[in-house]
Amino acid sequence: MSIHLSPNTESLLADAAQARGTTPDLLAEELLLERLQPEPDAPSTNGAADTDSPETLADQLADFIGVLHSSEHVPGGARMSVRTGEQFAAGMLEKQARRRQ
Numbered sequence: 001m002s003i004h005l006s007p008n009t010e011s012l013l014a015d016a017a018q019a020r021g022t023t024p025d026l027l028a029e030e031l032l033l034e035r036l037q038p039e040p041d042a043p044s045t046n047g048a049a050d051t052d053s054p055e056t057l058a059d060q061l062a063d064f065i066g067v068l069h070s071s072e073h074v075p076g077g078a079r080m081s082v083r084t085g086e087q088f089a090a091g092m093l094e095k096q097a098r099r100r101q
Contacts, residue, residue: 003028
């Protein structure tokens, strides 16, 4: 799509874009979106998702993201971050021993 602007409007847009550190195209799109998006109370006419729906992936996954402590599942805690190099080496030695059997 192309939009033809008067020289005065084009100059104003270019100056405003430069002041904001963006391009005239991006600024024009931003301003048009702000102006043309329906009000939050207005029903959507294009079948788009409700404006009340989460806006970010973090918002959408908020009910599934959390922190757990291994002591909830293993008495005393699993201590999985303790001596990891030694645990890895021991696991590799066990694996090698099983192959030799």
